Amino acid sequence: MRPSPPSMFQPSSKKVLLSVLVGCFVIQSGLVYSDDTDIVLSADAVEGRKLFHEGSCQVCHQLWGQGGFLGPDLTNASSRVDETRLASLLTVGSGQMPAYAYADQEIQYIRSFLEEIDRPDVGRGQLRLGDPSTPVTPQAAFDAVVRASAPGDELEGFETFSSGICSACHFPFQSSTVGAPDLSTVTERLDVEDLIEVLKRGRPERGMPPPSPVLSDEQLDHLIKYLDWLYQNRSGLMAEWGDLQAGRSIDWRKLDWWEFR
Ligand code: HEC
Ligand code: HEC
Numbered sequence: 001m002r003p004s005p006p007s008m009f010q011p012s013s014k015k016v017l018l019s020v021l022v023g024c025f026v027i028q029s030g031l032v033y034s035d036d037t038d039i040v041l042s043a044d045a046v047e048g049r050k051l052f053h054e055g056s057c058q059v060c061h062q063l064w065g066q067g068g069f070l071g072p073d074l075t076n077a078s079s080r081v082d083e084t085r086l087a088s089l090l091t092v093g094s095g096q097m098p099a100y101a102y103a104d105q106e107i108q109y110i111r112s113f114l115e116e117i118d119r120p121d122v123g124r125g126q127l128r129l130g131d132p133s134t135p136v137t138p139q140a141a142f143d144a145v146v147r148a149s150a151p152g153d154e155l156e157g158f159e160t161f162s163s164g165i166c167s168a169c170h171f172p173f174q175s176s177t178v179g180a181p182d183l184s185t186v187t188e189r190l191d192v193e194d195l196i197e198v199l200k201r202g203r204p205e206r207g208m209p210p211p212s213p214v215l216s217d218e219q220l221d222h223l224i225k226y227l228d229w230l231y232q233n234r235s236g237l238m239a240e241w242g243d244l245q246a247g248r249s250i251d252w253r254k255l256d257w258w259e260f261r
Helices: 011-033 043-054 083-089 104-117 138-149 152-162 192-201 217-232 234-245
Strands: none
Touching (some): 043 104, 083 104, 138 152, 152 217, 192 217, 217 234
């Protein structure tokens, strides 16, 4: 008898292939249906969001300005539309809004979804792209790199820096639109005395106000240690920062509009 040729379709390989496919499906479903950013929806609202996707509501309606323009933007609909009207819209429709004939429970889910997205602090048009735990913005990538490698005092300095009082104007490795320079080489330019002078008085005539609240001596010390550490480790940090962002730039033309949120 001739030995059967090796084939990827032997029963055991089939099993492997099948489990890989099932695994992919499970992961994909998880990604599609999980709410993967900081918008935490209740279980009801997640059901409502599913119905919203399945019903293609966004073909006619916008959320946070994204979607179709036949119907009104629904971002704040829950503040405008009372329960009775919503129930009527979602069952018998109105004008060009089709009759969906949803059951009470489904209407409740959609209501929860609309209620929970109706918040001023969401709706930044975030994109669902890749692994949500990986930082996307240059600032977030930089934060992650520094937090992973800065020693104690330097990290303290960074926390002060990134609490917003400095990072609002100074960006990582580039000067910002308000003219605040990249500070990763500042300890090469300024000695400790000059630095303390800037950090106490700012340079109000050139766009840097005196830091407020006033920095304590300890905060000053930590900030300066941080800036020096940044300078000493500049190239390594820059490389890691670049790696984190690699492949994460957005090709807008390749995105379907329903990937906006
Ligand atoms: C074919 C287009 C279309 C689709 C699809 C559609 N709608 Fe509408 N919707 C409209 C129009 C047009 C109106 C305005 C109706 C009116 O005022 O008489 C409307 C009104 C609404 C309103 C009231 C908004 C307000 O501010 O008064 C809500 C809420 C709503 N739709 C929810 C949904 C949901 C949820 C879905 C998906 C399950 C959906 N719509 C699908 C066209 C659509
Ligand atoms: C409102 C925006 C703004 C904020 C907030 C701000 N800066 Fe500045 N900073 C600037 C600008 C603009 C300059 C450039 C001034 C100039 O041209 O001399 C500057 C300059 C500096 C310099 C001198 C750089 C150099 O090369 O001479 C240092 C150091 C500095 N900032 C550190 C900080 C730190 C630390 C914080 C937080 C405590 C901070 N800045 C907060 C805008 C800001």
